[in-house]
Amino acid sequence: MKRWMLIFAISALAGAQDINLQTFDALRAKATDTVEVNLSESMLHMAAGFMNGNDSKQAEMKKLVGGLKGVYVRSYKFDKDGQYSAADVEAMRDQLKAAGWQSMVDVHQSSKAKEGTQNSGVYLRTDGKQVMGLVVLASEPKQLTLVNIAGNVDLAQLQALSGTLGIPPIRMGFDGKQAGSKTKE
Amino acid sequence: MNDLESQLREALRRTEPPPGWERRIVKRAAVARRARRLRQSASAIAVCLLLAAGGSYWQRQREARQARDQLIQALQITGEKLQVVERAAVENLNK
Numbered sequence: 001m002k003r004w005m006l007i008f009a010i011s012a013l014a015g016a017q018d019i020n021l022q023t024f025d026a027l028r029a030k031a032t033d034t035v036e037v038n039l040s041e042s043m044l045h046m047a048a049g050f051m052n053g054n055d056s057k058q059a060e061m062k063k064l065v066g067g068l069k070g071v072y073v074r075s076y077k078f079d080k081d082g083q084y085s086a087a088d089v090e091a092m093r094d095q096l097k098a099a100g101w102q103s104m105v106d107v108h109q110s111s112k113a114k115e116g117t118q119n120s121g122v123y124l125r126t127d128g129k130q131v132m133g134l135v136v137l138a139s140e141p142k143q144l145t146l147v148n149i150a151g152n153v154d155l156a157q158l159q160a161l162s163g164t165l166g167i168p169p170i171r172m173g174f175d176g177k178q179a180g181s182k183t184k185e
Numbered sequence: 186m187n188d189l190e191s192q193l194r195e196a197l198r199r200t201e202p203p204p205g206w207e208r209r210i211v212k213r214a215a216v217a218r219r220a221r222r223l224r225q226s227a228s229a230i231a232v233c234l235l236l237a238a239g240g241s242y243w244q245r246q247r248e249a250r251q252a253r254d255q256l257i258q259a260l261q262i263t264g265e266k267l268q269v270v271e272r273a274a275v276e277n278l279n280k
Contacts, residue, residue: 047252
């Protein structure tokens with residue numbers, strides 16, 4: 001019975017998360033700074049309940065959170081270059097491609113790969129009309145970050161939040177809710 | 186005077202309690218004692234329930250605050266990394 005419950009819990013989590021973040025687990029030991037955020041739908045609802053509806057920005061965030069199924073972050077900072085391999089990043093890219101994520105921005109700088117420069121991308125999952133998931137994969141010389149926002153992501157609302165609550169300006173290369181390809185290698 | 190004396194005597198005359206009086210008093214005292222214990226127990230249970238509810242509420246508030254802070258942190262990282270990707274894309278385009 002316990003085993004079935006565990007299998008059910010894992011499959012429910014995997015369904016919500018959509019991406020296997022364990023790919024990066026090995027990097028945790030090498031990192032000097034680690035940020036791991038795991039917010040399931042229920043935790044997001046809990047967070048939304050704690051937001052002040054009278055504050056316009058928090059009200060905006062509350063609306064954004066309403067459609068989300070989960071927010072997951074893995075960010076690892078290293079004290080020197082070369083602590084993760086291009087294969088780690090490629091494994092994640094392959095996983096995203098295999099799961100049907102569409103590349104919105106994809107930057108490869110293979111000529112500088114030995115210096116450990118950018119190898120990043122933004123990926124979307126849509127149901128044809130709405131964005132149902134956003135992944136940001138940022139690979140820097142001393143830092144590797146993956147953000148997975150699962151669920152109905154209102155990009156306009158996400159953009160509206162930028163510049164407040166410590167969130168830096170977000171420019172998604174679009175004006176409204178319609179997401180489009182910005183640049184591709 | 187005699188009249189007064191006889192009235193006093195009559196008033197102070199020892200009378201036996203009705204049958205079962207002592208039993209009724211003891212029973213009444215026991216009932217009162219039980220009621221007092223019940224009230225004390227109920228009060229203790231109410232205090233425990235209040236403490237538990239307060240603790241649970243406080244715990245939920247703490248978790249909600251943590252979740253909100255984590256969400257803000259996640260959105261901050263999202264914004265930062267979108268900028269990183271954007272810069273990289275622009276650099277690539279300008280090459």
